[in-house]
Amino acid sequence: DSLGHEAGDQLLALVARRLRSCVRASDTTARLGGDEFAALLHDSPIGAATIVGERIVASIKEPFRVAGREIFIGASVGVATSREVVERSETLLHNADVAMYRAKKEGPGRVLVYETYMHTEALDHLNLRGDLQRALREGEFRLQYQPLIRLADGVATGVEALIRWHSPTRGFVSPVDFIPIAEEFGLIVDIGQWALETSAVQVARWRRDFPDLGLNVNVSGHQLVHPRFADNVMRALAIAGLPSSAVTLELTESVLMSEPDLGKAALHVLRGLGVQLSIDDFGTGYSSLAYLRELPVDELKIDRAFIARAELTGEDLALVRTIVELAQILGLRTVAEGIENAAQLSALRRLGCGYGQGYHLCRPTDPDELPSRLAR
Ligand code: C2E
Ligand code: CA
Ligand code: CA
Known part of the structure; x- marks a missing residue:
């Protein structure tokens, strides 16, 4: 090029x-x-x-x-x-x-x-577009919520909204598989907006019983660069009656790296309005830490690849420690993703990591079952 x-x-x-x-x-x-x-x-x-x-x-x-x-x-x-x-x-x-x-x-x-299966796959891929459009129209998407736990006292301080799709024809389809295709076909802006609106309404309701509960929502790069992104976010929060300070948008490191300028203005606008920003899958990106100073970041989510081996000593532990220390210097929260056992949990506590998420703490949960976990 x-x-x-x-x-x-x-x-x-x-x-x-x-x-x-x-x-x-x-x-x-x-x-x-x-x-x-x-x-x-x-x-x-x-x-x-x-x-x-x-x-x-x-x-x-x-x-x-x-x-x-x-x-x-x-x-x-x-x-x-x-x-x-x-x-x-x-x-x-x-x-x-x-x-x-x-x-x-x-x-x-x-x-x-x-081979013929490739043809089927190619077809499958094409049908998926129509299926995703229908899914949005017909209300086939659901959200589950996974608590973010403050490691010092075990309190759930927030929830991350995670999208689920049970297709009538395909069965359960993982977001890992359909989000990239929704992005490719330009459907992610509408799907992401649906997730934001739905989770904002849900968390506003939960906040009657748990007044400090926060909401983390995943945002695709395609949403971020949309000219009305900041408006869309603020509109969703206004309709739900959720204060902007309760909301943290999760963007992956690779998105922030690949869109160095495009989305930056929107992020500054949103931050000015009180919305917080989290860097998801932190540590998996390629490049410099310079953008941490340029972007209005509040939170780092340490990728679960590092946590998976964090109970061991060695490089992964050192990496996690370095990220936690870096975050402390910059005044950011750290959230460890994918905590699957007690050894990882205590290692992370020892390192001073503030928050955690993972199957060991709580699985992603249907909304009607979540309040009982929040009450603990
Ligand atoms: P993510 O944002 O990194 O979300 C964390 C993923 O880790 C979730 O997978 C969650 O179910 C899973 N997880 C949680 N605890 C553990 C654990 O202890 N061990 C392991 N192995 N995994 C754990 P999920 O729900 O399949 O979502 C996958 C990805 O799909 C998310 O990764 C996110 O990038 C994307 N995604 C999900 N919902 C949305 C959405 O509404 N919008 C957008 N743009 N992306 C979404
Ligand atoms: Ca996330
Ligand atoms: Ca992640």
Whole structure:
């Protein structure tokens, strides 16, 4: 992308030439558009295509020289075969395309042979869009709530809203699977708004009995960059009658890193209105801590990957300790995610981690069952 038009075309021409060098003179190669190419191997034994695919991957991996620069790229290859004379070249290309997308998903340098299940998967993926739209319309989503526990005294100071989807046709679908697709299809803004409105109403109700209860809501990057994000949040809270100071928005580190400027203004606006901000999955991101100073952050949620091994001594414990100390210096709360046993809990208490969440403390719970846990 950073190459510019002319150099980009040059690069594509070089790629085409390399591709050509990987096949026989009697074979056909073509550029399909964008950065996609096709090679049609005539009268080849089944199996030869995979070998050619591997050859292509190896050849493309070698650096290209364009406009005085060395460029490194990777190829993903999808293979489809047909025993018949290619009268149905469209199907063949389509199948190769499906396999290629799958190969791409698994990371560069993969060669995958088309199999029928991939087609089903591709279809499945498409149907999912309609299913998700229907789910929102028909009210198939539910929320569960998992308490955030203050480790010093075991009091539930807040709850995190976690979305659930029981599809009539698919059964239970994990948010880990459908949230990325809802993002891809642009449905996450509406789904996220539904989650925010619903949980705000619920927590406002619970606050009659538990006046200090807070609400943590997960926010996708797509919501954050939406021009009306701050308005949408404030509208949901106003309708629910929930004070903004009771609400913490959870954004993942990777979202905050990849949207350095776009969402920042909205976050500052919301913070100015009293809404708090939490960095979810903290420690799994790649880059600097500089943004911790630039963003109006209140809370760090230490990713459960670190907690999973935190009862042990060693690197994970050291990492958690470092995050807790960093948070103390910056005046932030720390929440440890995924506490699954007593050893982890006591290790975290010893380190001075303020809050915790996890199956050992309380599982995500249906709203009608939660008050009994809050009362403890
Ligand atoms: P997350 O925000 O990191 O949520 C924590 C996940 O850890 C939840 O999975 C929760 O059920 C699970 N968990 C809690 N305690 C434990 C434990 O002790 N051990 C283990 N192994 N897991 C524990 P869940 O509910 O499947 O949600 C997965 C992810 O889906 C969430 O990760 C969040 O990123 C996303 N998500 C859920 N609800 C929403 C939503 O309303 N909006 C958006 N944008 N994302 C959501
Ligand atoms: Ca979360
Ligand atoms: Ca998390």
